[in-house]
Structure formats: C-alpha cells, structure tokens
Amino acid sequence: MVQETAVLDAAEHLFYDRGIQAVGMDEIRTTSGVSLKRLYQLFPSKEALVVRYLERRDKRWRDSLMAYVLREGGEVGAVFDWLYQWFSEPGYRGCAFINSFGELGATSPAVTAVVRHHKDELWGHLRELVDDDAKADRLLLLVEGAIVVAAIRQDPDVVRQAKAAAEALVSG
Amino acid sequence: MVQETAVLDAAEHLFYDRGIQAVGMDEIRTTSGVSLKRLYQLFPSKEALVVRYLERRDKRWRDSLMAYVLREGGEVGAVFDWLYQWFSEPGYRGCAFINSFGELGATSPAVTAVVRHHKDELWGHLRELVDDDAKADRLLLLVEGAIVVAAIRQDPDVVRQAKAAAEALVSG
DNA sequence: TAGCGCTGAGAACGGTCGTTCTCTAGTCTA
DNA sequence: TAGACTAGAGAACGACCGTTCTCAGCGCTA
Numbered sequence: 007m008v009q010e011t012a013v014l015d016a017a018e019h020l021f022y023d024r025g026i027q028a029v030g031m032d033e034i035r036t037t038s039g040v041s042l043k044r045l046y047q048l049f050p051s052k053e054a055l056v057v058r059y060l061e062r063r064d065k066r067w068r069d070s071l072m073a074y075v076l077r078e079g080g081e082v083g084a085v086f087d088w089l090y091q092w093f094s095e096p097g098y099r100g101c102a103f104i105n106s107f108g109e110l111g112a113t114s115p116a117v118t119a120v121v122r123h124h125k126d127e128l129w130g131h132l133r134e135l136v137d138d139d140a141k142a143d144r145l146l147l148l149v150e151g152a153i154v155v156a157a158i159r160q161d162p163d164v165v166r167q168a169k170a171a172a173e174a175l176v177s178g
Numbered sequence: 179m180v181q182e183t184a185v186l187d188a189a190e191h192l193f194y195d196r197g198i199q200a201v202g203m204d205e206i207r208t209t210s211g212v213s214l215k216r217l218y219q220l221f222p223s224k225e226a227l228v229v230r231y232l233e234r235r236d237k238r239w240r241d242s243l244m245a246y247v248l249r250e251g252g253e254v255g256a257v258f259d260w261l262y263q264w265f266s267e268p269g270y271r272g273c274a275f276i277n278s279f280g281e282l283g284a285t286s287p288a289v290t291a292v293v294r295h296h297k298d299e300l301w302g303h304l305r306e307l308v309d310d311d312a313k314a315d316r317l318l319l320l321v322e323g324a325i326v327v328a329a330i331r332q333d334p335d336v337v338r339q340a341k342a343a344a345e346a347l348v349s350g
Numbered sequence: 351t352a353g354c355g356c357t358g359a360g361a362a363c364g365g366t367c368g369t370t371c372t373c374t375a376g377t378c379t380a
Numbered sequence: 381t382a383g384a385c386t387a388g389a390g391a392a393c394g395a396c397c398g399t400t401c402t403c404a405g406c407g408c409t410a
Contacts, residue, residue: 023284024284024285025280025281025282025285027197027199027200028199028284028285099280099284100280103330104276104280104326104330105280105281106280107329107330108197108272108276108278108280108281109199109277109280109281110197111271112195112200112271113196113197113200121330122330122331125327125331143336144340144342146323146327147319147320147336147339148319148320149323150326150327151318151320151321151323151326152319155297155319155322157279158276158279158293158297159297164315164318164319167315167316168316171319171343171347174346174347174350175343175346178346178350
C-alpha cells in the first residue's frame with residue numbers, strides 16, 4: 007500500500023511534468039524506490055499504471071476544487087479563484103487529462119475513457135452551480151479554455167477574463 | 179519540393195491522427211514514398227520535421243478560418259460556424275498545437291514556441307473582430323474550450339453554446 | 351542448523367526508435 | 381567507353397523501450 011502510493015506519486019510527478027511516453031518504467035522505479043518486479047506486481051502494465059494515475063488525480067483534483075468552492079459559498083466565481091491558484095503553482099503544465107488524451111487518446115481506449123469520465127464529472131459539478139444545462143456547458147468551455155490558455159501562455163491572468171465572463175453568463 | 183510536400187502531408191496525417199511519438203520516421207518514409215536518406219536531407223531531424231509540420235498547419239488553419247470569417251461578413255459567430263464544420267470532419271482529434279504542446283512542450287522549446295505563436299496569432303485575428311482586448315481574451319477562451327470539449331466528447335454540438343456565449347459577450 | 355520461499359537488484363530480452371552507412375545502379379561528362 | 385558523381389533502398393547502429401528472468405540473500409519453520 008505504501009509502495010503503491012510511492013509508485014503513483016513518482017508516476018504522477020514524472021508523467022505530468024514531462025509527458026507519459028517521455029518517462030520510462032526504469033525512471034519510475036528509480037524515483038519511487040520500488041523494484042521493477044514489485045512494480046509489475048502492483049500494476050500489470052504501464053498502461054494500467056497510467057490509468058490508475060489518472061483515476062487518482064481525477065478524484066483528488068475534483069475533491070479539491072469542490073471543497074474549495076463549497077467553502078467559499080458555492081458561487082461560480084470560486085471555481086476560477088481555485089483555478090488561479092492552480093495555474094500559479096510552479097510547474098503548472100495544463101490539464102493532465104487533456105495532455106494524456108492528446109498523447110494517447112488515439113491508441114488507448116482506456117485512457118480515453120478516464121479522460122471522458124473526468125470531464126463528465128466536472129460538468130456535473132458545474133451543473134450544480136447553475137440553473138440549466140446550457141450554462142453548465144458554457145461554464146465548462148470557459149474552464150477548459152482557461153486551463154489551456156494559461157498553460158500555453160505560462161500566465162494565469164486569463165483566468166480573470168474567464169471569471170468575469172462566467173459571472174456575466176450566470177447572472178444573465 | 180514535391181517530395182517535401184509529400185513528406186509533410188504524410189507527417190501531418192500520421193502525427194495528427196496518432197500523436198507524434200507514436201509515429202516513427204520509418205512510417206513517414208513508407209507513407210510518403212521518400213527514402214530515409216532524402217528525408218533527412220530535407221529535414222535534419224524529427225524535431226525539425228515536427229516544427230515544419232506545425233508551421234505549415236498553423237498557416238493553413240488560420241488562413242482557412244479567416245477567409246471563411248471574412249467571406250461570411252466578419253461577424254464573430256462565423257468563427258464558430260467554421261469550428262463546427264471542422265469538429266464534424268471524420269478523424270477530428272482536437273487541436274494539433276494543444277496536443278503537441280501536451281506531448282512535447284516540456285522537452286522541446288522549439289515546439290513550445292510554434293504553439294505559442296499559433297495561439298498568439300489566433301488571438302490577434304479574434305482581436306480584429308471585437309472592440310477591446312478583454313473581449314478577444316474571452317473569445318479565445320470559448321474557442322479553445324470548444325476545441326477541447328468537442329474532441330473529448332467526440333461531439334461538435336458544444337459549439338452552439340460557445341457561439342451563443344460569444345454573441346452574448348460581444349453585444350454586451 | 352537445514353531447507354524453503356520470498357524479495358530485490360539489475361541483467362537480459364526482443365522490439366523499436368532516430369539516425370547513419372553501405373552498396374548498388376544509373377547518369378552525365380570527356 | 382571510362383570514370384566520377386548522384387540517389388535510392390534498406391541494412392546497420394547504438395540507445396532505449398516495456399517486460400521478464402536470474403540469482404544471491406534474507407527471514408521463516410521444523
């Protein structure tokens with residue numbers, strides 16, 4: 007269990023920072039300190055490890071976002087305040103799910119499924135903050151747009167426009 | 179010249195469909211019909227080929243978008259009509275630049291630079307359609323969001339909400 | 351203490367990657 | 381015709397990939 011966590015921590019760090027195909031199992035072994043044999047007992051293949059990495063990140067990411075939003079009173083604007091903090095973290099490199107989808111979506115149905123699930127769940131959370139499906143769609147567009155633009159510009163400030171646009175559409 | 183085009187056509191097709199690291203130079207050789215030796219005379223490395231592929235796609239993509247928008251009268255909504263057509267093409271797999279950035283951005287400054295340039299230029303085009311920078315930012319967020327969500331959902335219909343939101347923010 | 355099973359480190363395996371080299375065949379000049 | 385140059389096909393190279401295997405060393409039980 008502690009080893010599984012060590013492997014997932016190492017995998018998440020390396021995969022997110024450098025991309026999945028750029029990281030070999032050997033490097034995960036070295037970083038986690040878990041032997042290759044044990045690593046393959048815990049995860050039968052690299053793809054399985056990737057899927058578990060994404061699943062764990064999905065849960066943690068959504069839990070963190072929604073806990074923050076509730077703590078702040080459940081207003082839509084809080085979503086973007088949370089995003090701003092995330093974008094400002096050193097090493098921010100966009101959304102792990104979008105990145106994984108771009109890299110492996112064409113060849114790995116398992117990865118595609120996790121990514122799709124993550125975005126569906128995110129939509130569901132946003133849906134709870136507004137009063138119809140269309141607004142949830144528009145909110146999702148602003149969130150995804152902000153994630154992508156902040157990553158490519160290496161600048162979290164777009165989130166201000168995203169937040170302002172979101173508040174306008176909610177009140178409208 | 180005709181060979182260069184053959185190589186770039188093959189590379190673009192393969193890279194976009196399956197991801198860059200998933201495609202080897204051998205497959206580009208086979209698909210293009212250009213020998214490996216000549217291929218390396220035309221492009222000194224795979225990274226150089228990737229950069230050329232992105233540069234060519236950047237120009238073609240933006241030219242196509244802006245020509246369409248102008249033809250339709252230069253209204254913001256036309257951007258999203260063009261996007262809808264693009265999303266509906268078979269084999270649509272999101273934005274080549276976002277995907278390349280996620281896959282190689284961490285390891286290739288050259289790729290990062292082309293991606294950033296592409297998005298900057300896109301922002302510039304959008305800026306011409308509205309009357310201030312903030313609206314161009316918000317438009318870009320909706321465009322990027324639509325590109326990502328349509329790809330992951332495999333459904334072009336989000337573009338309707340993107341278009342409606344864009345028209346609301348422009349008139350507001 | 352003798353023998354057994356489990357563990358870990360890392361060597362080894364087959365395959366593929368990006369890149370370079372070899373070698374053959376053809377074309378042009380003198 | 382002889383010889384120098386080019387270009388093509390694809391073998392070869394070294395590195396590294398994901399995955400499996402070997403084997404020495406450890407803690408158990410009797």
